[in-house]
Amino acid sequence: MKKLFASLLFLLLAVGAVLFSSFGQQKILLPLANFALELKVPQHRIVLTRLQPGFSSLHLEGTVDSGIRFTAQGPVHWWSRSYRIAYRIEGEKIVVEGRDLPVRMKIHGRIEGEEAKLKVTGRGEAFGAPLDYSFRFVHKEIEGLVLNVKGAKLAQILVLADLPAYADGRLDLRVDLPRLDPSSPSGQAIFSVAQGRLDRKLLARQGLTLPAKSSFTASGELKMEQGLLRGEGVVTTPFGRLDLTKLLSDGSLKIFKAQFRLSVSRLQDLEGVVGIPLQGEFATSGLVYYDRGKDLLQLRGSSASLGGKSSYLYDGKALTVTLERLSLPTILRILRQPAYLAAGHLDGRFVLNDPKALRGRYELKAGGSWNPKLPGVKILAAAPFRFESHGRMAHREIDGESEYRSALMTLRLEKSRYHLSTGSFESRYRLEVPELGKLSGGKFGGPFAMKGALAYQGEKQRIRIDGQSPSFGGKARLLYDGKLAELTLDKLDPDRLLARMGQPALFVKGSRLDAKAEIVDPAERRGSFDYRLKGELNRHLLRRLYGITLPKGFRISLAGKGALAGDRLASRSTLKTPIGTLALSKMLYRIDRGTLHSQYRLEIPDLAKLRPLTGRSLHGALAMAGLANYDGKSWHIEGRGLQWGGEYAWRLDDTLLRAKVQKADLRALLETLEAPALLQGRVAAKLRYDLAKRAGDFEALARGMQLTKSPLSQAAKLLLKFDLDREVFDKATLKAKIVGDAVRFDFDARSPQLILTIHQGRFDLRRQRVDAVLVVRHAGKLYKLKIQGPISRPRVLPLMTQDLQKKIEHEIKKHHLDKKIPKELGPVENLIKHLF
Numbered sequence: 001m002k003k004l005f006a007s008l009l010f011l012l013l014a015v016g017a018v019l020f021s022s023f024g025q026q027k028i029l030l031p032l033a034n035f036a037l038e039l040k041v042p043q044h045r046i047v048l049t050r051l052q053p054g055f056s057s058l059h060l061e062g063t064v065d066s067g068i069r070f071t072a073q074g075p076v077h078w079w080s081r082s083y084r085i086a087y088r089i090e091g092e093k094i095v096v097e098g099r100d101l102p103v104r105m106k107i108h109g110r111i112e113g114e115e116a117k118l119k120v121t122g123r124g125e126a127f128g129a130p131l132d133y134s135f136r137f138v139h140k141e142i143e144g145l146v147l148n149v150k151g152a153k154l155a156q157i158l159v160l161a162d163l164p165a166y167a168d169g170r171l172d173l174r175v176d177l178p179r180l181d182p183s184s185p186s187g188q189a190i191f192s193v194a195q196g197r198l199d200r201k202l203l204a205r206q207g208l209t210l211p212a213k214s215s216f217t218a219s220g221e222l223k224m225e226q227g228l229l230r231g232e233g234v235v236t237t238p239f240g241r242l243d244l245t246k247l248l249s250d251g252s253l254k255i256f257k258a259q260f261r262l263s264v265s266r267l268q269d270l271e272g273v274v275g276i277p278l279q280g281e282f283a284t285s286g287l288v289y290y291d292r293g294k295d296l297l298q299l300r301g302s303s304a305s306l307g308g309k310s311s312y313l314y315d316g317k318a319l320t321v322t323l324e325r326l327s328l329p330t331i332l333r334i335l336r337q338p339a340y341l342a343a344g345h346l347d348g349r350f351v352l353n354d355p356k357a358l359r360g361r362y363e364l365k366a367g368g369s370w371n372p373k374l375p376g377v378k379i380l381a382a383a384p385f386r387f388e389s390h391g392r393m394a395h396r397e398i399d400g401e402s403e404y405r406s407a408l409m410t411l412r413l414e415k416s417r418y419h420l421s422t423g424s425f426e427s428r429y430r431l432e433v434p435e436l437g438k439l440s441g442g443k444f445g446g447p448f449a450m451k452g453a454l455a456y457q458g459e460k461q462r463i464r465i466d467g468q469s470p471s472f473g474g475k476a477r478l479l480y481d482g483k484l485a486e487l488t489l490d491k492l493d494p495d496r497l498l499a500r501m502g503q504p505a506l507f508v509k510g511s512r513l514d515a516k517a518e519i520v521d522p523a524e525r526r527g528s529f530d531y532r533l534k535g536e537l538n539r540h541l542l543r544r545l546y547g548i549t550l551p552k553g554f555r556i557s558l559a560g561k562g563a564l565a566g567d568r569l570a571s572r573s574t575l576k577t578p579i580g581t582l583a584l585s586k587m588l589y590r591i592d593r594g595t596l597h598s599q600y601r602l603e604i605p606d607l608a609k610l611r612p613l614t615g616r617s618l619h620g621a622l623a624m625a626g627l628a629n630y631d632g633k634s635w636h637i638e639g640r641g642l643q644w645g646g647e648y649a650w651r652l653d654d655t656l657l658r659a660k661v662q663k664a665d666l667r668a669l670l671e672t673l674e675a676p677a678l679l680q681g682r683v684a685a686k687l688r689y690d691l692a693k694r695a696g697d698f699e700a701l702a703r704g705m706q707l708t709k710s711p712l713s714q715a716a717k718l719l720l721k722f723d724l725d726r727e728v729f730d731k732a733t734l735k736a737k738i739v740g741d742a743v744r745f746d747f748d749a750r751s752p753q754l755i756l757t758i759h760q761g762r763f764d765l766r767r768q769r770v771d772a773v774l775v776v777r778h779a780g781k782l783y784k785l786k787i788q789g790p791i792s793r794p795r796v797l798p799l800m801t802q803d804l805q806k807k808i809e810h811e812i813k814k815h816h817l818d819k820k821i822p823k824e825l826g827p828v829e830n831l832i833k834h835l836f
Contacts (some may be wrong), residue, residue, distance in 0.1 A: 032364075035375050037214050044064075045064070045066070047066075050635055052144070053490075053806075054075060055075065056077065057675070058073065058074065059072075060102075063611070065093075067094055067709075068091035069091060070089045071087065072086070081114055082114045083608070084115075085112055086108070103156055105127075107122050107126060108124055109122025119136050121134040127153045127157060128628070130478065131148060131149045147173065147174070148173070152202070154167055155167065156637050159826075166196065166198060166199055166203055167193075168197055169193045169194060170193065170196075176188055177224065184226065188223045190222075191219065194217055195215070196216040196218060198214040198215075199218070200214055219233065220233025220235070221233070223576075231244075232247055232743065239264055242261070243261045244259070244263075245260075248552070257290070258287070258288055258290075259285070259287055260672060261284070263283045264283070265279070267282055267334060272542075276335065282306065283305050284302075285301060285302070287299075297316060299312070301757075306327060307330045307331075308326040308429070314355065316771040317349065317377075318359075318360070320349070326346040327807045328346055331346070331466065333674070339367050339371050339373075341369065341371055342373075342381070343370065344367060346364065346365070347366070348362065348364035349362065360392070360394075361392045362392075363389070368385060379408075380408060383438075385404060386404075389403075391416070397417055399415075400413075409432065416428075421478070422458040422459050422819045424455070425454075426455040428452070431449065431467075431643075436448045441465050446471075448469065448471045449469060449470070450467075458504070471500075473496045474492040474512065475488075480637060484520055487515050489515040492513040492514070492516060495507050496508075508535070510535070511535020513532070514532045515571055516529065516531075524566060525566050527561075527567070528561070528564070530561035530562075531558075531561075533557070537555075549561060553782065555577075559574055560574070560584075567592035568588075569591060570587065570588050571587045580609075584599070585599045586599045600639075601623075605622065623642075638678075650687075656688070657691055658686070658688050663682050665680075680706050682703055685700035696737075698736040698743075704729070705732040730753060731749070732747075736747070742763075742765075743762075744762060745762075746758060757774075761773070769791065770788065770789070770790075772786075784799035785797065785798055786799055788789040
């Protein structure tokens with residue numbers, strides 16, 4: 001027995017000598033320890049490079065994942081298993097899931113106590129911030145953990161926690177966990193983040209675009225009790241605030257759910273994110289659920305910021321958005337658009353079966369009324385509208401159909417496609433207007449229809465519209481490519497265009513209008529245009545409506561061209577007819593003021609062709625030039641020219657016509673008017689006539705006037721035995737008042753031997769008939785002649801006066817007619833014929 005105990009003791013001494021020797025530590029203990037660590041902690045590569053136990057001490061050195069170095073040494077009481085070990089940890093990187101993360105750390109501390117109840121303390125620097133901690137290791141479980149971190153780098157903490165580093169900043173953290181029992185941990189953590197900023201590039205890879213100002217601050221508190229994590233927190237950014245309340249998670253921190261409220265105080269700060277103008281505020285609240293183990297995110301929420309209610313539900317697979325009675329005026333205000341609508345609502349539903357691929361369907365319904373106070377849409381305010389749209393979404397494209405309907409018009413968009421990746425859009429459209437008069441303020445009438453295609457290139461921000469309309473006969477085509485707008489009219493029926501303007505059809509079948517307009521800068525309204533109208537006037541309709549008789553086959557040609565610059569429309573045009581030519585030049589129309597200014601020139605080779613228009617025969621040629629102005633309320637037209645051997649000038653102001661003639665040949669003027677050429681000489685005249693009232697005054701003054709040979713001069717010669725047509729009148733005046741078709745006039749002509757007067761003579765303009773008494777004074781004697789009948793060939797009859805009676809008696813006695821009259825009447829007849 002003694003030999004057995006002695007042998008065992010010797011063996012123990014020999015084993016102890018070997019283990020505590022340098023050879024035993026390097027060849028036996030160190031490999032065995034590394035093998036055990038590899039089995040215990042397979043996720044990290046922990047390598048002991050030095051293991052030196054002594055009878056009353058321990059010295060360890062090693063690395064973790066080749067990036068962290070540690071040392072530990074101090075006295076050890078092996079029999080009681082108590083320790084007083086000082087340790088130090090240093091490193092420049094750590095390895096997480098095979099990735100090297102640069103984390104500089106330098107920590108030192110102590111491990112004291114018996115193996116069943118160890119106390120661990122430490123302090124130093126890690127994650128770019130100072131830290132200190134302490135905890136107890138009781139029966140292989142951690143208790144009483146207290147951790148303080150001041151200004152740690154948030155991104156490194158997130159990566160260490162196996163979370164994406166979507167954010168960075170300085171984290172202050174205090175953790176107090178009395179129990180870390182996996183079955184029932186307890187404690188709390190208080191944190192705050194300063195100088196926070198979101199990683200825009202990293203989030204962009206997840207399809208989330210952030211504004212340039214992506215800074216934030218955060219704070220919150222977490223409590224662990226009964227195996228559940230509860231808490232709340234707030235994140236504040238320059239453009240909004242996110243509040244999380246009633247946060248709840250399981251002890252494994254794999255499942256989270258919380259109530260949230262997102263408030264955006266300045267939507268304009270998000271314009272760069274969504275790519276559209278925004279303003280105002282927006283808020284939404286709801287519930288979020290996240291299961292890390294299943295990578296499942298669920299979200300439910302709603303908002304009243306758009307009026308009505310908008311709600312959304314994401315169940316981890318599909319996203320459903322429901323819109324109920326949203327306010328269209330509110331949406332326009334948030335989108336920084338003018339107040340186009342006085343009232344309106346929007347209902348709709350979006351269902352995305354695959355939100356990441358934006359695959360799903362949608363439907364929208366809206367109704368409302370336009371704002372009558374806004375000039376751009378005032379004309380639309382007369383009728384409420386309805387709008388509907390539906391379609392499908394797939395591969396970041398939206399295909400759908402839409403319809404806008406009101407009493408004024410119907411607009412349909414068919415085969416529409418919107419590309420979310422580029423912001424581009426293309427569609428076929430059809431526009432139907434039952435009555436143009438309601439849209440044009442009465443300028444045009446009748447139905448109108450147009451169809452074509454429209455497209456928008458998001459990358460180039462260019463729109464293209466192509467449309468055709470048969471509503472005016474022929475072809476009307478509109479083409480707009482974002483820079484150039486082109487309107488082409490090909491073989492349009494001018495009568496259909498006149499009908500749209502509420503005017504009668506003036507042309508016969510076969511007449512045509514061709515035109516082309518190009519607007520090179522629609523924003524500045526700059527462009528050019530030209531047009532050509534050829535056709536035959538409907539003479540039967542013109543005679544019925546206006547009493548104008550035109551010859552058969554009366555064809556006209558109107559051609560013009562011009563340019564548009566802002567509110568200025570400059571043009572020139574020429575109208576050619578069988579009667580004459582009217583040329584308008586340097587014409588300027590101010591669109592903003594509704595004013596017009598133009599020069600004109602009128603040439604009529606043969607005035608006789610004007611008879612169907614004037615109702616009277618005229619002769620000769622006429623050439624006239626002048627100015628025409630419209631001030632937005634009335635016309636002001638003036639003209640002048642050389643005619644009848646003299647000159648004339650006239651001016652029309654609204655309905656008031658004023659005209660002057662200077663040094664005109666009186667005989668040529670009368671011949672032009674196809675009046676009896678009874679007079680000749682030089683004349684000056686002026687007219688003032690109101691076209692609306694058909695009333696005015698006329699005055700004429702002639703110098704060196706003579707009577708031409710006519711029945712009037714022959715009758716006067718018989719009475720006076722004097723050649724009246726040889727008499728030169730120094731001065732002759734005519735004054736007339738015009739009321740309707742009736743003209744009252746006074747005439748006075750004087751020479752050294754003769755005076756001719758007419759007082760209150762009458763002339764009928766419509767019937768062209770004269771009724772007047774001419775008084776002749778010669779050599780102290782007075783005679784009267786009755787002038788009556790058509791102005792072209794009036795009857796001239798003498799009226800009995802005292803001097804005429806004496807003359808008759810003198811002739812009777814001279815020819816002894818007093819003895820012959822009872823017997824025969826022939827000489828009396830001859831006498832009367834000779835006298836008259």
